Amino acid sequence: MIRTSAQYHQQTSYKRHEMAGHFLDWENQPTVSKTYPGVKPVRLPGEMQFPHTTLCNLLKKDRARNRTPLSLGIEDISRILMLTCRLTARARHANGEFYYRTAASAGALYPTEIYVAPQGVNGIEDGLYHFSIAHHGLSLLRKGNLFPWIVKAVQPMSTKTPLLTFFFSAIFFRSAWKYRDRSYRYHLLDTGHVLENLTLAFKAMSLPYTSSYDFDDYEVNRLLGLDDFKEVSLALCQIPGNSPLQGQTDEGIDEIPDHMKSASRVAHKEIDYPSIREIHTAGVRKTSPSEPASRMVHKLGVSPDTWTKIDAPPTWPETTGYAETVFGRRSRRNFVLEPISQACLFALLDALCITESESNSTSLNPYQSISTGFLISRSEGFEPGFYLLDSYSESYGIIFRESIIEKMAHVCLDQAWLANAAIHFVFMTNPHTLDRVWGARGYRYAMMTAGMMGERLYLVAEAMGLGCCGIGAFYDFEAAEILNLNTESRLLYLVSVGVVKGLKRQKSEVGGQRSEVRLKKGFH
Numbered sequence: 001m002i003r004t005s006a007q008y009h010q011q012t013s014y015k016r017h018e019m020a021g022h023f024l025d026w027e028n029q030p031t032v033s034k035t036y037p038g039v040k041p042v043r044l045p046g047e048m049q050f051p052h053t054t055l056c057n058l059l060k061k062d063r064a065r066n067r068t069p070l071s072l073g074i075e076d077i078s079r080i081l082m083l084t085c086r087l088t089a090r091a092r093h094a095n096g097e098f099y100y101r102t103a104a105s106a107g108a109l110y111p112t113e114i115y116v117a118p119q120g121v122n123g124i125e126d127g128l129y130h131f132s133i134a135h136h137g138l139s140l141l142r143k144g145n146l147f148p149w150i151v152k153a154v155q156p157m158s159t160k161t162p163l164l165t166f167f168f169s170a171i172f173f174r175s176a177w178k179y180r181d182r183s184y185r186y187h188l189l190d191t192g193h194v195l196e197n198l199t200l201a202f203k204a205m206s207l208p209y210t211s212s213y214d215f216d217d218y219e220v221n222r223l224l225g226l227d228d229f230k231e232v233s234l235a236l237c238q239i240p241g242n243s244p245l246q247g248q249t250d251e252g253i254d255e256i257p258d259h260m261k262s263a264s265r266v267a268h269k270e271i272d273y274p275s276i277r278e279i280h281t282a283g284v285r286k287t288s289p290s291e292p293a294s295r296m297v298h299k300l301g302v303s304p305d306t307w308t309k310i311d312a313p314p315t316w317p318e319t320t321g322y323a324e325t326v327f328g329r330r331s332r333r334n335f336v337l338e339p340i341s342q343a344c345l346f347a348l349l350d351a352l353c354i355t356e357s358e359s360n361s362t363s364l365n366p367y368q369s370i371s372t373g374f375l376i377s378r379s380e381g382f383e384p385g386f387y388l389l390d391s392y393s394e395s396y397g398i399i400f401r402e403s404i405i406e407k408m409a410h411v412c413l414d415q416a417w418l419a420n421a422a423i424h425f426v427f428m429t430n431p432h433t434l435d436r437v438w439g440a441r442g443y444r445y446a447m448m449t450a451g452m453m454g455e456r457l458y459l460v461a462e463a464m465g466l467g468c469c470g471i472g473a474f475y476d477f478e479a480a481e482i483l484n485l486n487t488e489s490r491l492l493y494l495v496s497v498g499v500v501k502g503l504k505r506q507k508s509e510v511g512g513q514r515s516e517v518r519l520k521k522g523f524h
Contacts, residue, residue, distance in 0.1 A: 002278035002282060003282050004282065004431070004435045005279070005431040005440055006432050006434075006488075008275065008279035008282075009476070011181070012182040012184075012275065013475075014413075014475050016475050016478065022180070025269075028267050028269050029177065029267070030171075030173055030174045031267070032108075032110045032174065032266075034130065034171070035132070037260070038259075040139075041132040041137030041139045042137050042138050042139075042140070043135060043137040044074065044077065044078035044136050046136060048075060048079055048082075051322060052321060052322075053321065053322050054316070055200075055351070055459055055463050056315050056347070058200055059200075059203075059351055059354045061203055066207055066208040069239075071120075071121075072118075072121045072163050075123070076121075077121065077124065077138075078136070079205065080198070081114070081131055083102070083197060083201035083323065084197045084198045085112075085114060085131070085197065086101060086133070086327065087100070088100055089330065100524055102197055103193040103194045103455060104190070104331060104458055105190045105193065105523060106472055107178050107179070107186075107523075107524070109178060109186075110190070111186065111190055112168055112169070112191045112194050112234075113130065113168070113169045113231070114168060115129065115130050115141075115166070115168075115169070116128075116129045116138065116164065116165070116167075117167070118163065119145070119147055119162060119163055119165075119241070120163060124138070125143065126145050126146070127141070127143045128141045128142040128146055128223070141224075141260065142223075142256070146223070146253075147161060150223065151245070151246070152216070152219060152249060153215055153216050154215045154216075154238075155214065155216065158210055158238065158240040158245065159240075159244065160240035160242060160243065161241050161244070161245055162238040162239060162240055164239045165237070166198060166236060167223075167224055168233070168235045169224065169232060170188075170232060171264060172187070172230055172231065172277075173266055174266055176273050177267065177271075179473075181273040183273070184279055185447060185472055186472055187234070188443070188451060189447055189472055191234050191235060191451060192448035192449060192453075192454070193454065193455040195211065195235055195451070195452055196451070196452040196453075197326065197455060200326070200459075202237075202239070209238065209240075210237065211235065211236065211237040212235065212237075213366065213441070214286065215236060218284070220233040220236070221233055222252075222253060225260055225261055226261070226264055227261040227262070227265070229272075230265060283443060283444055284441075286438075286441055287438070287441075289439075291433075291437060293368050293438075295368055296370055296371040296430060297389075297390055299429075299430040299488075299489065300388075300428055300430060300485050300489045301484070301485055301486025301488075301489060302388065302399050302486075304387075304388055305397070307396065308396055309393075309394060309395050310346055310349050310353065310396060311346055312346050312350035312353075313347060313350075316344075316463070316464065317343050317464050318463040318464055319465045320465075325459055326459065331469040333417045333421075333467060333496070334417070334500050334502070335422070335467055335498040335499065335500055335501075336420065337378070338498075338499040339379050339380050339422060339499075340378070340379050340380070340423065340497070340498060341379075341380050342379065344464050345379050345380075345381075345382065347460060347464065348423075348457060348460055350394075351456050351460045352389060352391060352453055352457070353394045354391075366445040366446075366448075366449050367449055369438070369449055370427050370428065370429050370449050371429065372389040372427055372428075372453065373389060373399070373426045373428060374386075374387050374423055374424065374425050374426065375387075375403075375404055375405055375408060375423065377423065378422045378498075379422055383398070383401050384402065384403035384405075385399070385400055385403065386404060404482055405418070405419055411478045411482060412473065412474040412479075412494065413475070415471070418471065422498035422499060424494055424496050425454075425494070426483065426493075427450040427454070427492045427494075427495075428483070428492060429489065429492055430490075431446075432488045433488070447492060447493075454493055454495045457470075457495045457497060458470070461497050466497055466498065467499070468495060468497050469495070469496050470493060470494065470496075470523040471494045471495070474491065474494065476490055479491040
């Protein structure tokens with residue numbers, strides 16, 4: 001029985017000579033768009049203007065300048081969801097057509113689902129809705145004022161009644177079909193990708209927001225009508241309104257009918273991997289820390305001799321605006337052996353240093369749950385080597401001077417294209433520290449935060465005309481050894497960045513432009 005982050009990470013680690021053969025059951029491939037029997041999604045407005053700004057402006061924007069809106073309309077919901085999770089590119093293969101999305105996903109399996117609860121939003125009745133990405137519409141699941149139950153479930157994050165609450169869940173089998181018991185890692189990373197897009201949409205629209213990984217899991221699952229053997233809630237975000245917060249109810253909310261819960265099934269034959277449910281269940285209850293939180297950068301067993309302040313440019317060398325960047329994001333891995341400019345590297349580091357602990361309801365900052373490093377092979381003004389990033393002091397330091405990009409490609413299941421990347425960003429943690437500070441729920445903090453930072457790299461790289469691709473599959477112990485981490489610490493996520501061939505010529509098919517994409521390993 002898995003009870004801790006360390007146990008789950010250890011049990012799902014890949015070992016080079018101990019991996020059994022695994023063949024995908026293509027006849028039982030899971031669907032990637034959730035549908036409810038008998039419920040026709042109400043289409044959201046599709047033609048609209050998007051904010052004209054850059055990622056640099058958004059990420060550096062002072063959230064105190066955001067103002068609570070007097071009102072929101074259904075057009076605002078549509079705009080937020082388009083910028084968060086939209087179909088963007090089409091792939092053609094033997095079994096038909098497949099659509100990719102704005103947010104990266106391991107194996108293009110898209111386990112994350114979005115639910116929306118509006119309260120007093122113009123053009124849409126109060127209730128709970130599921131977002132149907134295939135139709136860009138909302139499926140009504142519950143009618144009426146649900147706020148008393150939302151307050152009961154989410155442990156209020158504001159003194160104001162929220163105008164909108166966004167819930168995020170993961171459907172287990174979507175990722176488990178390919179990644180088996182390791183797939184909980186991808187459930188969390190992928191949800192982090194989507195969350196980063198959502199918070200950027202809020203900033204672009206100058207909307208205040210709060211987000212949280214902490215809530216009553218069972219109450220939220222019941223509210224959303226999930227079959228929590230197959231699908232579970234992982235995170236939520238709210239836009240506060242102007243009316244004062246009212247009290248919660250002591251009554252339980254009615255169960256959603258079983259035929260509605262059955263929408264969590266995504267394949268005819270679903271295999272259960274108990275370790276996924278065990279690690280998730282282990283983190284359902286918050287625990288009292290046995291040690292105070294401290295920055296993960298000090299828990300890995302590696303430390304530079306000196307730290308150097310990041311010489312971040314006031315503006316980043318972006319070639320596309322925010323909305324165009326989001327809709328044009330792809331996993332691009334056709335790297336060429338060219339260095340990236342120092343300005344681009346500093347922009348990427350600058351982006352990773354922007355954290356917002358106040359956006360989370362927990363008293364402990366989730367950004368403390370991970371540490372970031374970067375492996376340089378080719379970058380102007382930098383020696384090849386392994387560097388550590390301290391996002392709080394906005395500085396970096398070198399751990400050792402040796403290019404290990406090729407070694408890391410070998411560790412990442414021998415994916416040779418990784419050796420051509422200019423930089424590998426590595427997100428690391430100490431799972432034992434997670435358990436001591438946050439309990440098993442800390443695994444959610446670490447992996448979803450790594451996913452948010454990974455999506456940020458995707459977008460900033462895209463905006464500067466660079467390629468980017470994330471990797472969650474690697475030989476875990478070999479990766480820790482190459483990075484010289486202590487025996488407790490592990491790599492969680494690797495994101496490669498570099499110059500790619502022909503980026504300027506690639507266009508999105510959605511919206512009247514065309515792009516042909518191929519399904520490969522990794523995130524898409």
